Amino acid sequence: MTAPVLQVENLGVSFGVEPNALHAVREVSFSLSAGETLCLVGESGSGKSVTALALLNLLPPRSARISASRLALEGRSLLGLGERELSHIRGKAISMIFQDPMSSLNPALTVGYQLAEAVRLHGPVSAAAARRDALAILDKVRIPDAARRLDEYPHQLSGGMRQRVMIAMALACRPRVLIADEPTTALDVTVQAQILELIGDLKADFGTAVLFITHDLGVVAEIADRVAVMYAGRIVEEGEVSQIFDDPAHGYTHGLLSTLAVANRHAQRLPEIPGSTPRILGADMGCSFAPRCAFAEPQCRTMELHMAEIAPGHVTRCRRAAIVRGAKSEAGHLAHG
Amino acid sequence: MLRYVGLRLLSTIPVLAFVLLLAFFLLHLAPGDPAALIAGDSATPAQVEAIRAQLHLNEPLSTQLWIWLIDLAHFDLGRSVFSNLPVTQLIAQRFEPTLMLAISTTILAVLLAVPLGVIAAYRARTGIDRGVIVLAVAGYSVPVFVIGYCLIFVFAVQLHWLPVQGYKPLAEGLGGTLRSLVLPTVALALLYVGLIARVTRATMLEVLDEDYIRTARAKGALTLRVLCIHALKNAGPPIVTVIGIGFASLIGGVVVTETVFNIPGLGRLTAEAVLRRDYPLVQGMLLTFAVMLVAINLVVDLTYPLFDPRIRY
């Protein structure tokens, strides 16, 4: 086991001021090793994007409050770094790709400028050299006719191409960590597969650790080494991809996998677990998922919860883990197979 | 590009035609006999008849329009009823001071307003932001003549740094022109700083919320680069538009400023023409402003693709 590249302990993010603060992320801990892909899954609104943005302090500074007991890149703490110091890490050691390649590229600047900028921001590189680098990266993300693309604007590219450009930009400085926030959600299925393959290849090339955010369990099954399941701002279960799919140990994970099984059977869009994600205001007791959980008992709503290790590398916050694990879900096999 | 300019010019034809007709009928829409109106109360019948002949008022309307248009095509807008000088000559004389003042005011206003607006947007809802807004509101709340007389008193009368009043034409040297423009420019710019800064702030606020701004920050770009390169370029069109509107209204006449600083510009010429019922001159001014407005609009439109490549020529 290599030393973790990225270590996060007890990350919390809240918006607004008490007593009406919205606790979007709470007690989130995970670590990433070189070359590893950790998938962060959960419904929309569960705090995945906020977690990702908090790592690079990219949340709106006046409304978001970020706290953590540890946030370290290759052993060096990122907590308390100023904007200038952080700017040396952003895009160089830790890069990000966002969901919507349409809106994430600057419409007023050429593809070549935006790519070269990614290079030049992190080293004294001449304009000509940066352009050569930009061209090389575009080739690497398999954009045909790359030289011509350099002088084009984002609106002249297709969605898939734009996401390739985003990936090229993110990988320009060979980052240690790549954070991909639903990078394929806005793309159609064939393009999605190509982009996933591309990320996989580049990860192998560069040994980059990937934090991959998605709500698509099919994607998870394809690319994840480990999976962290998020619900209402907390990681409720984390484990190897096989542990999560074959042996879910949280009511929420079980629910997610069952909906996937139903979706597969009826070949339709992912149905949702009945109910909706709660907005967490202030401290709360018990399991946030209990009101929607098929396994919940009254104590679930009141008892304090802790992460418990149920197998090596497999942790859950569910006090009914044993019962959940007993109720064998067929979903995992479907998704995995 | 040429095609775009051509199309844009074509699309202004209806507007110009309308203004042309309006200018022509200006004389006939006024109640009563135009010739008597122009000649004034104390005129003799012979004088009225002379004016009537000079303006071809005895011809049928269609003939009058035809003659007027033919003259117009030769840049002949008739003669001022008051001074009997050609209208085109009068306007040409007054054009330079107004144009120079409009240019210097716009430059100063933009240099102050755009950075202020950007800072206000970046520091939105903080003390800095509120300070800028208060400054902006104050800028266009205080009448120009108050600021103007204060400036004259301090910098011209007390300190003798700058001329009190008047305009030195370019022909007598750029230095003198610039010196004569300093005080009116400052007085007028304060008015436009508020306008431009507010639009800059509002547009930047929107742009700063965009995903690509987050992308730029995630790449490691620092604030100044994010604001000036990634955000400002996208905020360009509305800012250029408001600058264009400001410039047009500066050309259209800043009577008060021209009066306070005794600048012989278009604003005062217009006021005089209207007060003296110098209809040929009013017609000429109307056409001049219409053409200027069309030209400014065209220039503004032509800048859009520089900021947003999705807009094509």
Ligand SMILES: Nc1ncnc2c1ncn2[C@@H]1O[C@H](COP(=O)(O)OP(=O)(O)O)[C@@H](O)[C@H]1O
């Ligand atoms: N800038 C913000 N200000 C206030 N609330 C926010 C902000 N960004 C996200 N949130 C809230 O935080 C919660 C988590 O959002 P997010 O992390 O985007 O969810 P997702 O898991 O879909 O990525 C949501 O309730 C969202 O409304």
Ligand SMILES: [Mg+2]
């Ligand atoms: Mg999200």
